[in-house]
Amino acid sequence: EPFRLNRLLWAGWGTLLGSTVFLLVLRAPYESGAGPTAAFSLKAFERTLGTRPGEALLVRLALLLVAWFFVVRLLRLGEERLSRAWQAAGGALAVGLALTWAAAEHASAGIQVPVAMTSAVLHVLAMSVWLGGLAALLTLLHRAPSQLPAAVVARFSRLAFASVTVLVATGVYQSWRGLGSWEAVTGTTYGHLLVLKLLAVTLLLAAARLSRQWTGRLVTVAAKAESKSAVREKVPEPAVRERVPERVGGPPSAPEPAPVTAGPAAPAYRHGLRRSVLAEVAVGVVVLVLSTVLSGTLPGRAQADAAEAGPATGGLPAASVTDVPFAVGGATGKVQITLDPGRTGDNSVQAIVYAADGGLATVPELRLSFTLPAKEIGPIDAGLKNKGGYWGTNDLTLPLAGDWRMKATIRVSDVDQISVTKTVRIVG
Template structure:
């Protein structure tokens, strides 16, 4: 058993470690909006310069980390004309510049860039400029820009969600065990959270190099990428999280080994000092774990990082106490353990306080990341995810209100284990004395009887069944809240998106393909149907056009003639006709259909079903 002095020493050591991590991660934080946005380029996007520049410069809204291929300049044939590694201009981390080869020819050049923003998220994009005059052919900016490998992105997103969930279960389960009630079910919640957080953090660390560098899953075993990841702030945060989890393992061993609260009552007087020390040490470890997110993601970059980091830590801790405590309470209720009314009420008060902290910190984070204007909330992806999260939290609060009503109706009942022993008819202390096999058999019988008795009482108590159902509903909504939170942390904040739009700099290429559904009616027999047209990837350069014709009943149908063309009406370009070839019944395709510029193109589709029955339908398609 730890003495109070040893506990205080542990708290002091952990506090010193946390302070050092705070200073390291927040030193030199900028004041731009989180998620690096490209705000200016030299040469400017789409410009025509008289002579070839010596270098290409990019300016971002916040500091970025550069790699050897962070900025690539491609000529009209797709050959690289940059030389040397990109560098920061004048030591300013929010800039990037790469030199060009001497004597490059006239034509249109594509600049593809990829970097890691100060909030740990990879960003990428592309733009073009021309020397002398635009050339007839260019490299498609979207394909040049590259980006995150889809498989790596998917696994990294799953890892982030698992890490948030593990943190919530670990912290919430430990707090519930220390303050409300400890049992084997609650212990499984906290330990399961520790395992989930440890495994997910390890996976994230292994994937970090490939995630930031746009590499595939095959590069996960590349030790050089792992070394590069560890040298960055996000990698250091993940490594620090693993170190703090070792302290968390010791904390859990002590908590569930000697200081578990089986009935939700007060700690014994003789152990009160050690219990306070253990609680303080646990708080330091939990805050340190929360800081590994706050100091490496959105809170660490943007306006007021000195305030945003501790606010984000408080937000994460409050969410963990509330949502993780819900999971612990649900586990205890579902297992049939005796959960006294006093313990549930104690958790209810903690949850209410956590909601207050979440509301205050959430309002600040909303103002900081998106502002309070309606356009910033509805006109940006971040704002729309934020509104969805707010709606889910409102549903969660409604379910919590029902849980509080059920809590008020609870009445304490006899412990099921005591009743089970009585029904077994064997004194617990002398059962099977002298015969280990018999003793083990009787122990299993008592455990089975206790479990059956607990389930019987659980199902017979209407109030506890109602509480269990309402808590289950809360937990289900909580999972959705965590999922939306994971998406939010990977989405460019509204302020950064608005800043990029004001600057006029090109954003990362939008995702294709473009799809339109066109209803047609040639007026003749069997002349009605629907055409489904897909332009992939709906970007400048080569595209693949797929057309599927369906009759009125939804079955593929062939026609004597089908033509498709596209026209940029404002630029007076076109019509450009696609060379459609029949692939199968009702399916036509045109490959290498080249569109020279980004614009809203007019798609014209002509369908002829007989010698005299024909119709032309028009739709608009956005080409990026």
Template sequence: MTTTLSRLLVLLTALGAVLVAATGPAHAHASLTGSSPADGEVVATSPERVELTFSERVSLTGDQALRVLDPAGERVDTGEITDLSADGVVRHGVALADGLADGTYTVAWQAISADSHPIAGAFTFSIGAPSETSVRLPAQGPGGSTAGTLYDLARFPAYAGFLLLTGGAAFLLVCRPGPAVRPHLQRLMLAGWTTATAATLALLLLRGPYTGTGLRDVVDTKTGTALLCRLLLLGAAALWVAALTADRARGRRARAALAGTGVLLAPATAATWALAEHASTGPWSWLAVPADLVHLLAAGAWLGGLAALLALLYRSPVPVPRAAVRRFSRLAFWSVVALAATGLFQSWRQVGGWDPLLSTRYGQLLVVKTALVALLVGTAWISRRWTARLADPPAGPAPDAPDAPDAPDAPHTPPPAPDGPDDPARRAQLARQRAAVQRTRRQRDRDRDSGRTGLRRSVLAEAAIAAAVLAVTTALTGSTPARTEAAAGTSATAPQPLSLQLPYDTGGPHGRGTALIDITPGVTGENVLHLRLEDPEGLPNGAEEVRIALTLPAEDLGPLRYEPAHVDVGHWVADDLRLPRPGDWELSLTLRTSEIDQTTETTTLTVG
């Protein structure tokens, strides 16, 4: 490969890595959809456990996976996480110590999504009444550190190496370009194997810091197992490549045996991605995993084969036979068909509609990838036209033969007579002159064949676009699927508990203060109301009688009357509060602090 081409490919690889880095760390692919107690909820008594509900399967391993901290920052959970999932609902819980005191408690959790990405979060709930808390959790979750950035970057060469390895092997076995180009394809496959192996090893070592777990915990996870299996399969692939490019592999039986082995190795290696990433989660995963295998193998045959063709067009000592180029053209066509079919299925599965396609990061990256693939197919169509114009190289002795005759019009200066029949210096001079003549002939043949010149240019353009496609694809695998992000957005915008502060003054000596009202979950239907009375110094305040009335003037509904139960000093609870319709409700609070001191305060609350 020429120096200019090598520099260009290095530049494309660097640009691909920059694009992957610019997309930021991988986002959560599962989300917390609910909890008990809920975020911000105030419960009357100490709960027996804390439960978390997720949108997809997750793995909670390690001592820090689920912690419950009291206002002083001390753990009050037992540390033994229980899987409570049932009927398609993903739920995990941890038991709490008995008789927890009143105050605000913090729940901190971190987990691994089923598609290998770390997620984390925290929320608070209160027992009896909210309080100050000393808990300070880190703002940055797993995946956002330097290790997370390096992990995301290492994914690009892992994919690229796999494509080069499988594409070079497919080109050699299917297109049969001839023994003269075998060393160049061997170097391409060796480069792909080295890149994929080094990147996989880096991913395995970075996995622990990336997820915030130890190496032993990493190995026990689905992703860690997949990375270890990939290393073992790449070790077997090294022996396979050595056998494939050996002289004894040129027989028909040997080639058939090696092809059969490759048919087993390539899908098994691709499965280490399909079984550990997006395809393994979400709807229709039983079909998505084999579809992802086909997608990866088709990408290897097309894009990796494209890299092999590019290397031969610029590096091969002989012109690539027209038959080999046409075989690759057919292989690329059917690979594109397979890519389109599996890509459409995966897009429908991960996006699910037009709105997420344009409103989510995953959908936007998918649009960019689709545009790049369309451009790549257009460039490939130009390459097919150049392929149709190719002429076979002239028949004659191979250029590498030592007795190849010079062409009539080749520049050649007859060598001077040697000083002696066994003069080593003269023999070396003759060899250099013969090599120069051969290089001149090859360059002349390439320049005269306009079809090959046009094909080299179009294939080079294809390789440049393919590098961008690979970078966007890598970014896609590190992004939250659109359907998950849309679901998480819906959950995030769900109505929050309603909180009201209502000053009051009954006129008595201890009748002034503030009423704190919390209504959970603050939506239509059944709710729980907590009422706390505080005096001007913020201390609990008493009352002899408390009544609440709710009216919806817009629909002439109400008043709905409630008498909350007294549960503690300055604390009342109505656990049967019902808001049958959305709208602006008027809440009337009646407080009596003595036989004659009483007041009714009114405020408005909006129910979605």
């Protein structure tokens, strides 16, 4: 059923392309904490393309366009095998796509980045091989079970076992790296989600074990059928046999050979394999959802680091006040920026522009963004609005404690503007 698999291949490519565009467009509202309408802002989109996740998504789009030519080439060959050059190109393309996930997620920041990046790439590739193969196997078992050779199922079973081994090894490492301590298992959201994923993976492995059992039975039945067929071909004809009447005008006719089948048990085994593979795919989708949520959740190790960076004494911190001097286009002065309460979570911002003589001044535009280099977070746009006499917002969210770089961009005319960066301390 090549047509069915062709449609499955195009569906996977199209889904990945559409989801990548969707993520790239919605990245700006996510980073700034604004509403979905911020996705239509050209400036916000340009800022997204300048961030590490935005660059990774853009590279993924470019690789998917290259993958289109690879898919077309693959489908034109039909049942023929790809040349080694095309196989190497496909492998490099798969590794490149996996790297875009590793570069945009937790693996690219924190401890042991090279090892973590390698582990993340292997994890994504192993999951793709396993779940992608399961989707193809399920399609064939549903549409044309009798046309699926037992040898093909056995080869995929061995490949799936290798993929599971890689998944377990890399998953254990990533869990240790993300948690940092046993206390984080029960004391953080990341730990709770990781426990749920572990339970789902356990169910997935149980379904995979059942599939291997059905595969073994199917291969055994097929092997017995082939053995019987070979025996029938090698048995010599009896010395004395019943004479077959000759046909008029032709040589004597021979009896037709009986068709070789896998036996009456093969359909039942294929039916059992189809049910176990369906269970694998269903649980695999749950694992993918949990993995997606985990990728957007603060790891337990980072949360512990943020807690250690917080104040040693209790009580609410005072509001953070920072003076940002500027001189551009003949205008000089300063911007007094107040963050209240100056801690992780929601903050309000008030920015007042003063002239050189200390009096209040007005500017046509004032922008403010925050970046945490230690955790590679940001820039987060504060989204300041002109309140008539000052600039402000109540919707700034800073997720982690630490030394944030606050970048203020002051425009004093149509052609004159300046950007000044200051470091502000945000406590937990």
